[in-house]
Structures are given as structure tokens and as C-alpha cells.
Amino acid sequence: MTSIIQFADIHFGVEDQEAMGCVKACIEKLEPDIIVICGDITQNGSDAEFKSAHDWIKTLNGPKLITPGNHDTPMYGLIERFTRPFAKYKKWIEPLSVPHFTNSDVTILPYNSSRGWLFGFDWSLGAVNLKDMAKLTDEVKRLSQGGVEMIMAHHPLIYPEMSPLQKLTKNGPETLKYLSHRNVDVVLTGHVHVPFAIERQPNETEVISIGAGTLSTRRRDKPASFNHISVDQKMIKVSAIDFTDGKFLTTETFSKRVDALNSRRPLKPSNERDVGYDKLS
Numbered sequence: 199m200t201s202i203i204q205f206a207d208i209h210f211g212v213e214d215q216e217a218m219g220c221v222k223a224c225i226e227k228l229e230p231d232i233i234v235i236c237g238d239i240t241q242n243g244s245d246a247e248f249k250s251a252h253d254w255i256k257t258l259n260g261p262k263l264i265t266p267g268n269h270d271t272p273m274y275g276l277i278e279r280f281t282r283p284f285a286k287y288k289k290w291i292e293p294l295s296v297p298h299f300t301n302s303d304v305t306i307l308p309y310n311s312s313r314g315w316l317f318g319f320d321w322s323l324g325a326v327n328l329k330d331m332a333k334l335t336d337e338v339k340r341l342s343q344g345g346v347e348m349i350m351a352h353h354p355l356i357y358p359e360m361s362p363l364q365k366l367t368k369n370g371p372e373t374l375k376y377l378s379h380r381n382v383d384v385v386l387t388g389h390v391h392v393p394f395a396i397e398r399q400p401n402e403t404e405v406i407s408i409g410a411g412t413l414s415t416r417r418r419d420k421p422a423s424f425n426h427i428s429v430d431q432k433m434i435k436v437s438a439i440d441f442t443d444g445k446f447l448t449t450e451t452f453s454k455r456v457d458a459l460n461s462r463r464p465l466k467p468s469n470e471r472d473v474g475y476d477k478l479s
């Protein structure tokens with residue numbers, strides 16, 4: 199069995215200090231094989247926040263797989279935001295991340311869905327470059343040892359109905375269709391600050407989307423939380439671990455047999471026009 203801890207949106211600078219004071223002891227009991235951190239590691243993208251994040255992540259045992267969020271670009275440095283949006287992330291956090299994780303149960307690769315700026319007024323939105331996603335998926339296939347295949351990013355590709363935040367990730371729906379066509383099984387994300395696990399998206403792509411909550415004080419009517427995911431040759435199980443009344447409590451939120459995954463069933467005929475594969479060739 200492979201034990202995965204999924205963190206997102208810790209937002210160092212406005213982290214929930216009580217929850218953060220207890221989380222390390224909690225995750226050590228779960229004996230993670232890999233810890234994934236799905237972005238928004240800091241609140242304002244400052245050196246001081248990144249240093250705090252760096253020092254804390256370094257105390258966690260075992261490999262970490264990390265991708266930045268929109269808050270990991272400089273909030274107050276417009277020139278740096280345009281010219282070197284991820285310079286501080288690369289200095290403080292990137293060296294702590296492994297490039298990928300793979301064993302016979304699971305393969306996970308990271309994708310950066312955050313941008314220093316985007317056309318339009320809302321730079322917090324995510325975006326996917328479809329050609330980059332095609333290359334990343336090729337890499338998933340090259341590294342996979344036959345286990346469950348996962349991609350992690352900060353932004354959900356489409357927002358679940360229960361999310362208090364409803365936005366559009368650029369090329370998100372197209373990416374979900376593409377990942378479904380390539381038989382990638384799971385997308386791990388953050389950004390909405392509430393945990394969720396959904397199997398079937400409104401456009402019937404059958405990619406499982408698993409979002410982690412937040413360990414910050416920026417909560418949306420849910421307690422501070424993170425996810426624990428266990429994967430073996432038979433089952434995927436997802437639990438949200440909520441910080442309530444001074445302790446972490448586990449609730450299993452989703453499970454699925456591996457042999458029932460879309461990728462284990464016979465390939466469907468592709469519908470290339472629908473997916474827009476002309477953009478990827």
C-alpha cells in the first residue's frame with residue numbers, strides 16, 4: 199500500500215498555527231510514502247513567508263512533490279510578477295521537491311497551473327498549456343509501473359458543484375477530456391480551500407478529481423484540513439482529515455476499486471474534434 203498525504207493552501211503568513219502545531223505528529227502516524235503540496239504555500243509570495251515554508255517542509259520526513267499556486271507569485275512586486283513570477287518559489291521551495299513519484303501502486307507528476315499574470319483582471323485563475331500537458335502525460339506513461347496515474351496542480355480543471363469558488367481554469371475542461379482519453383486516472387488539486395473527491399465530471403470525463411482543503415485561516419465554512427490517500431493494487435481510498443476541537447479527525451470521503459477505473463476498461467473510440475487534439479499535434 200502506498201500512503202499519500204495531500205496538502206494545499208497552507209498560506210504561510212496566515213497559516214492556522216494551532217493546526218500546524220499538531221499536523222506533523224498526525225501525518226507521522228500515517229507513514230506517508232510521499233507528501234504532495236498542491237500550491238498556495240505562501241500568502242503574499244514574500245521571502246519571509248517562503249523561508250517559513252521552507253523551514254517547515256524541511257522538517258517533514260520522506261519525499262515531497264510540490265507545485266506552486268497563484269499566491270506563490272509576488273503580491274507586491276509588479277515588475278517581478280511579470281518578469282520572474284516564480285523566482286522566489288524556485289529559490290526556496292523547488293529544491294525541496296522531487297521531480298516525480300512512481301512505484302507499482304501509483305505514479306504522480308506535477309503541473310504548474312499558476313501564472314504571474316493572465317489577460318484579464320483575475321490573475322488568480324489557473325491555466326493549462328495543452329502542449330505542455332501532452333508532454334507531461336507522455337512522461338506519466340513513460341514512468342508508470344502499471345499503477346494508478348495521477349497529475350497534481352494547484353487549480354481544479356473544472357470546479358466541483360459544491361465548491362464555494364466557481365471560476366474557469368483556462369483549457370481546464372479540454373485538459374480533463376484529454377487526460378481521460380490518455381487514461382490518466384486522478385487529478386490532485388487545491389485552490390478552493392475545501393476538500394472534495396468527485397469521480398464523474400459534468401462532461402463525463404471519468405477522471406477522478408481530488409481537492410485538498412486548507413491549513414490556513416482563510417477558510418470557507420470548513421475546518422482546517424488535509425487529505426490522506428491510500429492506493430494499492432486493489433483500491434483507492436481518500437480521507438479528509440479535519441482539525442476540529444484541537445485534534446485531527448479522519449473521515450473517509452471516497453473509495454474506488456482500481457479494476458473499475460476508466461483506464462482499466464477497454465479504450466473508447468476517441469473523438470478528436472471534440473477534444474481539440476489539433477492543438478496538441
Ligand SMILES: [Fe+2]
Pocket residue numbers: 207209238267269389390391
Ligand atoms: Fe489558496
